[in-house]
Amino acid sequence: MQTVSQSFYFSLKDYFKKKYGKRVQKITVALPFTCPNIDGTKAVGGCIYCSEGTRPGHLSPQIPLGIQISEGIERAKRKYGEDILFTIYFQSYTNTYGDVNYLKRIYDVALEVENVVGINVGTRPDCVPEEVLDLLEEYAEKGLEVWVEYGLQSANFETLKYINRAHGVSDFVDAVLRTARRKLKICVHIIIGLPGEDEEDIIETAKLISALPVHGVKIHPIHVIRGTRLADLYEKGMFEPLELDDYVRLAVDVMEILRPDIVIHRLTGEVEEEKLISPWYCLSSHKNKVIDRIKEEFLKRGSRQGCRQAFNR
Numbered sequence: 001m002q003t004v005s006q007s008f009y010f011s012l013k014d015y016f017k018k019k020y021g022k023r024v025q026k027i028t029v030a031l032p033f034t035c036p037n038i039d040g041t042k043a044v045g046g047c048i049y050c051s052e053g054t055r056p057g058h059l060s061p062q063i064p065l066g067i068q069i070s071e072g073i074e075r076a077k078r079k080y081g082e083d084i085l086f087t088i089y090f091q092s093y094t095n096t097y098g099d100v101n102y103l104k105r106i107y108d109v110a111l112e113v114e115n116v117v118g119i120n121v122g123t124r125p126d127c128v129p130e131e132v133l134d135l136l137e138e139y140a141e142k143g144l145e146v147w148v149e150y151g152l153q154s155a156n157f158e159t160l161k162y163i164n165r166a167h168g169v170s171d172f173v174d175a176v177l178r179t180a181r182r183k184l185k186i187c188v189h190i191i192i193g194l195p196g197e198d199e200e201d202i203i204e205t206a207k208l209i210s211a212l213p214v215h216g217v218k219i220h221p222i223h224v225i226r227g228t229r230l231a232d233l234y235e236k237g238m239f240e241p242l243e244l245d246d247y248v249r250l251a252v253d254v255m256e257i258l259r260p261d262i263v264i265h266r267l268t269g270e271v272e273e274e275k276l277i278s279p280w281y282c283l284s285s286h287k288n289k290v291i292d293r294i295k296e297e298f299l300k301r302g303s304r305q306g307c308r309q310a311f312n313r
Ligand code: SF4
Pocket: 035, 036, 037, 038, 045, 046, 047, 050, 051, 052, 053, 054, 092, 093, 094, 124, 151, 165
């Protein structure tokens, strides 16, 4: 009998297990970065759903990076045992938005830690000059695992304008093509349920990603965080996030379109209770429930990632 634990999609856990033969745990850190979409270089105010550069509440850029990493590693070892490896995830704000010498210093700190096999660098597609890609490629050439994580969110330019991304789809395509010339891995972040979007928009976003040399995708449902402009829209009744059933259906639609070699890094939001307004299922404590529902949907459809690939290859 089939169970929901089957591999319906190519998870990050499976990817790491295949490559390293063991668990590789992501350790998330916060550095004192900002974002060109906040500081006025590209725009002010940031994306309408952004709160503190999407920094998890337990992280503080005031804590030295080395300590954040060692504390994260200790937490992971307590949970998963000693026999694991690590990648360091530079997550909040725009982690390539700085002087290249500073970037080298912080990436070096992360990559010099024992059992760290790589870094994940979260950034915007309009914030990766060649000198930054050169730097990142130097690490990849030493055999380290370097993922550049681009926020795209939607392939609909009207949506990007509405949510104040302050970059276009063309910036994204340009960044992906420049990154793909190097030994770097590319992960794309997309959001399902953005204001004004319907199923066609979401499918088009999945098709664009599948057509490009992308190695991984993070998918999450739109969620409303306190203090954001999206929260204002929500309070005024001008925006409603997706119900769980709709999110599950659309997330599976997206994965059916994505090429089967694309690694699924994430499938839901993980927000702390004190920050989240809606929807309820984006609380960190509901992560496994959402993932189980997605697996059940695959099982019900008899489908899997890539079964509706958009292009003949
Ligand atoms: S690009 Fe990222 S950090 Fe910048 S405003 Fe948007 S969500 Fe926030």
